[in-house]
Amino acid sequence: MGLIDFFIVMLSLAAIWGIMGLAYNLQYGFTGMVNLGTVAWFAIGGYTFAILTTHSPQLGDAYMFGFGLSPIIGLIGAAIISGFVAFLIGLPSLKFKGHYFAIITFAFASILHYLLVNERWLTNGTIGFFGLNSLGENIFERNIYPYFFCFLTVLGLIFAYLVIDKVGKAPFGRAIRGIRENDIVALSVGKNIFMYRMKVFVFSSIFIGLAGALYSMYLTLVTPSMYAATLTFTVLNAVVIGGKANNKGAILGIFIIMFFAQLLRFIEVSPLFAVRMSAINAMIDGLLLVVILRYLPDGILKEKKVIYN
Amino acid sequence: MNKKKNIFKQMLLISLCFMLWLGVSAFVQAQEEQEIRFGAVVPLTGELSATGVDAFKAAQLAVDDINSVGGILGRKLKLYSEDSKTNVEEGIKAAKKLILTNKTIAIYGPTSDVLIGMMDFCEQNKVPLVGAVSGSTRLDNIGGKYQYRTCPSDSYEGLVDAEFAYNELGLKKVSLITLNGEGTLSVAEGFRNTYLKIGGEILSDITVNPGQATYMSSIRAAFEQKPKGVLLSADINVTATIIKEWRRAGYEGIIMCGTDVDDSPKFVDLAGKDNLEGVYYTMIASDPDQVPYRIFEMKALTSIGRVAYGAPHSYDAITILALAAQAAGEATGEAIAENMRRVSNPPGVKVSSFAEGKSYLEMGEEINYEGASGACDFDEYGNVPGAFAKYVFDSNAKGNLVKFYPTGSIIIK
């Protein structure tokens, strides 16, 4: 059944992006941190997974490290390394807000991209790693595997949602929202802004890394070209459109973005015109963001007012 | 407040229904028609698009030829195409769409890197894959039942380039500038192996990355030791930039390109018509004297305007897939895969078109397809040996044939 297969594949992708959206929303929506380098952690997750699970280098391979471990270790490793890098980057940069944090994160993502392309001993350069193993591939039949994978990603999404939602509703969530609104007041009440931001940053980066690993399983490869800066903007778009600081909103935003992307794919045009479709997609995404931000500055789904007893 | 929320909820619901409707109608449409579907994952944009588009048109020519004699097993052939954007990630997405949504039973056309990326997925879904411009040496020993290519491996190209540089042009000392990419690295490797074997000396061996604003340092490094020639194995963007900067810097020496550039308008425009005189390049070639090629050439010149790199190979890829289905008597990927060698390798009556092949098959004869690109006899890994030709740009940036190397004219020692 072609339709079901396609739907399963789309749902898997949406779930992966949804995890990223939720995580990003925690940084941007709840804590007010404008991270323009999200794609870097996505890439770190993907590449860590690849390096941990791919076979050791053979004759003719430019890379030096391939550990051939199981995909589960790959997933865990991706999450850990991603969080760790967030910690390293966060140390010097989280004291900045607004403009400067945005610029630093953007710069970091750009530098990472150059590392991915140039440091062939680690990343195998522009060729990247392919033929990656997915979790559970050996257990399931070739035809059934996509269903399992979809199940896996949706499970991941539900897990991420539950965890992040809980965080948002907890006192911790209140604190970070306080910091977002007025950090001077928050300071005066004794909150250690830096520590809160760091916790959010590391915590959400773990999920972004996880999403990155899942994405590399989905595509069965990693190459530098998969991680362009525009990916960050897509996630930002989704979160802004769907609803700042609203978890359901983040997921909604992702679905809307993906909807438009797929809609364009279905419009049957001559293959040579289809080339322009991705440009049209980019224009729609950008315009959508601008328009929604103008008329619904908090996104489609408003932030939930949490009632404290 | 609530009213706005409701309106949006309604809009959301409507859009979801719309999307569902689109999907269902696409699916229903698929079930209705009796057509046979092949897929094309081709570089319509991106680094290899200069030739990708015209080679794809050649594939469409093949589809037209097939349908003009009633199609495969009496059913029309439809070619669904997706742009690989010369990018592995896009290529895989394209393959997924073609196989899962469009239900294509065979796929042709990806470039080396994309082909390697898609191989496993296609095999899992029992969809044979035929490359027409995928020369990477990495594919030399991993093909089999589901992966083929009608174009020869870059390891053969390396032989040709090395022999040409050393013997024809008399260049005993060269430098290499190679783009860090699957296909280009493999061409350089092929060259390096042979060139050193036959006594040449490599002065500098430089690797460059795509997307840089300037390649001056690399050019300088390559020309530092004053080689008589430089092998430049890179895509059209990087090659164009390097050639322009090389001219500007005024270095002496001969530049030899691999198979990634040709005299397509896109490349000539990018590099500058006036900058290309005396630059050499390689093409996977067909023997210009063979009849199947002549016929194809005529058709291509009339309908497309030129014979692009990979065009005859694309034409043959589609035709062979179609013949395999015809011979199998059923239109499934597995059946095609099982009959690929049956229709294109000896023994059998030599045929050079779908029409011919179909009539012989219907009479119960075995056939051996010899196409526009060459004999198309697949070995156990799905490879074919091939012919190459070296061209040089003249002052009008048109490529002139310098030397043709028939299949097997250079042996790998």
Place this chain on the structure above:
Amino acid sequence: MINVIIQNTLFGIVTGSILVAGTLGFVMTERLDGFINIGHGQYLAIGAYLTYWFYRGLSFSFALSAILAVLLTAIIALCLHKVFFKPMHRFGVIPLIVTSIGLGGFLNGAVEYFGGPDPHSFNLPIYKVIKVGETSLLSKDFFYIILIGIVLIIIVHLFLQNTRIGKAFRAVSSNRELAIIKGIDLDFLDNFTWLFAGATGAIAGILLGVVGNLTPDMGWSQTMIIMSVAVLAGMGNIYGIMIASFIVGLIMDLGILILPSGYRPALAFAIMIIVLLIKPKGIFAK
């Protein structure tokens, strides 16, 4: 060896000239409107592509094409400001930044839509490098770029010092409230600044097209480097920008003598990060 250093130094100055054109507008709009326009880089792409269209498509002379493109881009920048940015001011800085991101993405898509995803080239004649003895310097057209950079600097300097608008700009730049009290027409200044941002951005883009190719992403790739220059100078000081542009240009083109050339843009980012960590206000902070 010395020859190589000399040549790369000259390249660095060329890069610096282009960066001056690209960064001035970015900083000026930030000074005046209080947010960083992340989409500023797109003016470069628009300027370059418009020039391509006029020059290669409509066969105007290169000079005419460039002038038209600069004017058009300036107008486009102004219109975008009025339609998209102005209404967003009441929402604060972050929505403005996010709007600029969305707008940048939209413009990038538009450039790719009209220009196609493949690279283009102006295909100007290639001039050989001018040699002094054994040393290669630059080719004629590259020297012109340096000239344009210098001319631009002189114009901006004269403008800031000697014209009413320029003085008004300096006033607003250093103390906005006081300037308003003194009766400076903010609206007019605003419009002018955006025109200027579009124009200089277009110039930078055209120069980029002269030294390299036109790609739809050329705007985004320059945005980072522009931000580096701005951060290095300390977001406000116009003269600081001029100097910082050349510093960044030189570091990029001399740095690749030591590091692999693939890292050339990364050097700019590294500068930025280092500056932010050590002296976040920039080296020319007031």
